[in-house]
Amino acid sequence: MKDIYISILIFGLMGFTFALLLAILSKKLKVEDDPQVEKILNALPGLNCGACGFSGCRPYAQSVVEKRELFSGCLPGGDDTNNQLSKILGISGNVVTHQKLIVCKCQAKSNEKKSSNTYFGPLTCKSAHLTGGPIDCSYGCLALGDCIKICPTNALEIKDNRIEVNNQKCINCGKCITICPRNLFELVPSKKDKMTHYIACNNKDNALSVKKVCLTGCIGCGICAKIPETPYFLKENLSYIDYTKVSSDEPLENGMNKCPTKCILKINV
Amino acid sequence: MIDLLLIFISTLLINNLVLSSFLGICPFLGVSGKIESAFGMGMAVTFVMTLATSIGWLIYHLILVKFGLLYLEYVVFILVIASLVQMVEMFIRKFSTNLYQSLGIFLPLITTNCAILGAALFMVSRNYNFLESVVFGFSGGLGFSLVLLIMAGIREELIYADIPKAFKGASLTLITAGLLALIFMGFSGLISA
Numbered sequence: 001m002k003d004i005y006i007s008i009l010i011f012g013l014m015g016f017t018f019a020l021l022l023a024i025l026s027k028k029l030k031v032e033d034d035p036q037v038e039k040i041l042n043a044l045p046g047l048n049c050g051a052c053g054f055s056g057c058r059p060y061a062q063s064v065v066e067k068r069e070l071f072s073g074c075l076p077g078g079d080d081t082n083n084q085l086s087k088i089l090g091i092s093g094n095v096v097t098h099q100k101l102i103v104c105k106c107q108a109k110s111n112e113k114k115s116s117n118t119y120f121g122p123l124t125c126k127s128a129h130l131t132g133g134p135i136d137c138s139y140g141c142l143a144l145g146d147c148i149k150i151c152p153t154n155a156l157e158i159k160d161n162r163i164e165v166n167n168q169k170c171i172n173c174g175k176c177i178t179i180c181p182r183n184l185f186e187l188v189p190s191k192k193d194k195m196t197h198y199i200a201c202n203n204k205d206n207a208l209s210v211k212k213v214c215l216t217g218c219i220g221c222g223i224c225a226k227i228p229e230t231p232y233f234l235k236e237n238l239s240y241i242d243y244t245k246v247s248s249d250e251p252l253e254n255g256m257n258k259c260p261t262k263c264i265l266k267i268n269v
Numbered sequence: 270m271i272d273l274l275l276i277f278i279s280t281l282l283i284n285n286l287v288l289s290s291f292l293g294i295c296p297f298l299g300v301s302g303k304i305e306s307a308f309g310m311g312m313a314v315t316f317v318m319t320l321a322t323s324i325g326w327l328i329y330h331l332i333l334v335k336f337g338l339l340y341l342e343y344v345v346f347i348l349v350i351a352s353l354v355q356m357v358e359m360f361i362r363k364f365s366t367n368l369y370q371s372l373g374i375f376l377p378l379i380t381t382n383c384a385i386l387g388a389a390l391f392m393v394s395r396n397y398n399f400l401e402s403v404v405f406g407f408s409g410g411l412g413f414s415l416v417l418l419i420m421a422g423i424r425e426e427l428i429y430a431d432i433p434k435a436f437k438g439a440s441l442t443l444i445t446a447g448l449l450a451l452i453f454m455g456f457s458g459l460i461s462a
Contacts, residue, residue: 018348055370130429
């Protein structure tokens with residue numbers, strides 16, 4: 001009988017001590033949640049996509065409250081959400097949010113991408129990229145759809161052996177940017193009417209090598225870079241657009257029309 | 270000193286908690302998909318196991334042995350580990366946001382991790398003194414992290430393989446775990462008694 005008393009007493013005491021300790025500690029070590037964080041969290045779309053540069057909506061909301069600025073803003077939410085956020089924080093004035101569009105930097109169709117081999121491996125871009133995959137171009141889109149599988153809103157689809165982005169559905173989460181083994185996706189800034197130009201090629205080889213593997217690849221001729229007031233520039237045999245220098249559409253359109261391989265494209269949502 | 274080193278090596282490789290005692294299999298299979306999360310889980314377990322064995326030793330020898338309540342060891346250890354994990358979580362959350370973000374999600378999982386309870390019970394049944402218990406807990410945790418990281422590395426590479434349909438998913442993971450356990454049996458001749 002004595003054993004039972006002792007064990008109940010000791011165990012009860014121990015449990016009570018731990019409970020007391022936990023209770024005291026939970027009071028003492030309480031991390032105050034700012035009520036604004038909850039408000040901001042409710043205003044955010046809650047996709048945890050990470051497009052803002054933070055690991056999710058909660059870390060973003062916390063930093064927003066702490067630093068009292070919106071950083072790059074919430075991309076999926078767009079202007080509405082960002083205005084709401086600045087209202088909650090009481091930051092007056094306009095928050096500069098850039099609408100961004102995702103583009104796939106290889107838009108060669110199936111008859112334009114040359115293929116001299118047949119690929120038998122697992123049908124994922126990740127493994128096909130190791131061996132070169134079904135196409136000759138070592139920079140181009142393998143079109144096996146790793147990005148399609150990861151896309152949370154089904155905004156991507158394969159059409160004519162290339163990836164087509166549905167910018168209406170796209171929420172700019174950037175998951176395709178990280179998954180693509182050939183780094184073909186890029187977020188490019190666009191204007192209010194959701195229109196932008198981009199270089200639909202990622203091949204950094206010289207003109208001869210590009211011509212061997214693709215009909216519409218950028219050959220680095222530099223015609224687009226020679227237009228007056230051009231935002232285009234050449235680097236490693238590939239043309240790029242410096243979006244900070246874009247002032248009007250005219251030089252962009254000009255470059256697009258003059259491109260001999262037609263690898264400068266325009267999205268117009 | 271030699272004793273401590275022997276305990277360290279033997280818990281790390283030879284009597285590895287996961288692969289020879291088969292404790293902590295749940296996180297071993299569940300959190301070994303990515304190296305990043307495996308590392309987080311491993312570090313969290315190492316931390317908690319070291320704490321649990323040292324606090325557990327103190328409670329066992331200063332309270333349980335004194336009052337002759339050895340039959341309560343299981344319940345007491347469960348109590349100690351559960352509340353310890355809660356306290357550690359609170360401390361980390363308060364004092365290190367970065368550490369909380371990397372370990373935070375794994376800590377609640379550890380409350381019910383049998384490897385921790387196993388380590389505490391082994392420590393008692395093998396009659397370790399305090400220092401030995403601490404080294405045992407630490408190396409047990411490290412051994413767990415090591416196996417978890419190896420498993421995660423293998424599973425990350427297996428994505429590239431063309432696996433027959435019947436072996437996809439859990440079955441291949443279990444086969445890999447079995448092969449890993451066989452490989453770790455090779456360490457058994459490392460220290461001769």
